[in-house]
Amino acid sequence: MKAQQLQQNVAQILAPAGIQVNGSQPWDLQIHNDRFYQRVLSQGTLGLGESYMDGWWDCEQIDEFIFRALRADLYKTARLGWKSILEVLLTQIFNRQAKDKAARNAQRHYDIGNNLYELMLDKRMTYSCGYWKNADNLDQAQENKLDLICRKLYLKPGQRVLDIGCGWGSFAKFAAERYDVEVVGVTVAREQVKLAQELCKGLPIEIRLQDYRDVREKFDHIVSVGMAEHVGHRNYRTYMRTAANCLKDDGLFLLHTIGMAYSRTSADPFTNKYIFPNCLLPSIKQLGGAMEHLFVLEDCHNFSVYYDYTLLAWFKNFDQSWGQLQPTYGDRFYRMWKYYLLSSAASFRARHNQLWQMVLSKRGLLGGYESVR
Structure with a gap:
């Protein structure tokens, strides 16, 4: 033609x-x-x-x-090209987020250089959606989000909290400093562990290189921010069952995740190949099915429009810092990362992607749960 x-x-x-x-x-x-x-x-x-x-x-x-x-x-x-069709078919056959593959998936994104994320993110290195209500800059939006999580969990001094997918320890550090709690954070990204341990030094925080499926202790509360996107549709039930097993009967589980309005079993081909290997955005139906007989949904808060603001702020930081990053990553990486950040911002602006904070309890709170905003 x-x-x-x-x-x-x-x-x-x-x-x-x-x-x-x-x-x-x-x-x-x-x-x-x-x-x-x-x-x-x-x-x-x-x-x-x-x-x-x-x-x-x-x-x-x-x-x-x-x-x-x-x-x-x-x-x-x-x-879809033949390569994309093949990827879709493979997700139907294989568990692309199985335990033996999880670390490799994470390392291809989160272990590409802490310096990149230090320059791009807020001062606490929080790699998830900020809460821009009453905020006019990225640092404040991320502090607002971390405080919102703590308030939704009704944290009390001395409580022990599990952070599944703890990143660079931003929530753990904030909760320990501001709410006087102990935190165990787990991640399968080695570079995150190294920096998180350094940033959280001197606080009642333990950062582990550990798969969430291997955690066995009981905790007063559980937090998982930006982790469910990496779990995969074949593992949602295991993810929820692990959280239920680790949560005390009267505790709360706050799940913060990007999601979609419909169920899928494969990710966007570009994102899957270049940005988040073998990631998958869950739907309400998929998460709801996985939590049956394990959790009661006490509250669901959608503030996906704030991810647009967050991603634009990340791109601004990345773009302004490119002179420091260019010798390490090269110009093709710049175009890839620019496309990733700006197209992601557009997805939330268009309401194609959602951002949910769910508060879950194991048996339902007597008298109900009062929403925190």
Whole structure:
């Protein structure tokens, strides 16, 4: 098929979203290589992301381009290349988040250099959605979120808390300092453990290189922030059962996770290949089924619009710090990371992705649970 016809086909797909090829609006695509058309038509979202990494197209405002594409449901017409179809089929057959694979999955994202995350994130290195209510900067939004979690759990001095997927220890450090509790944090990312142990030194905090499935103790409360996305649909029940086994009968489990309005068993091909290997955003149906006979849902708080603000703040930090990062990562990484951060912001802006904070109890709180906001 001739390049002109391919261009027309792409233009017709983009038209319902008000996006033009080589147009004048900041969300229009500027094409530098005519091979882009065949690549995106045959490979869908994977081809779109890879061709941006290769410099085949640019866009003044990538987030606005993706936002418009998602609001117009263009992803429903996107084709999957054979590699993407194979990935979908493999997720039906294999447990891509099994214990022997979890560490490798995590290391491909979280162990690519603590310096990158130190420059990109807030001062506490909190790699999850901030709570921008009454906040006008990233540091305050993240402190607000950490305090919100503590208040939702009604933390009391001396209590012992498990943090599943503790990252660099931001929640553990905040809760220990502000609420006088003990925290055990577990993660399978080695570089996170090293830095978290250093940041939490001198506090009643234990940071372990440990899979959540291997935790056996009982805790007053459990927190899991940004971890459920890495669990996988085959392991949701195990994840919930582990939390239930580790939680005291009168304790609370706060689950903070990105989610989707419908159930899937495979991730976006670009995200799966380049950003979060073998991750999967859960749906309410999947999480609800996994918690049956284990937990009562006391509260569910959706503040996904705040992830848009958070991701834009991360990109601003990343972009401003690129001069320090460029010698280590190279220009193709810059385009990959820019595409990841801005397209993710667009997904939340379009309400394609959600952000839930769920408060769970094992038997239901007598008298009910009063929502905290």
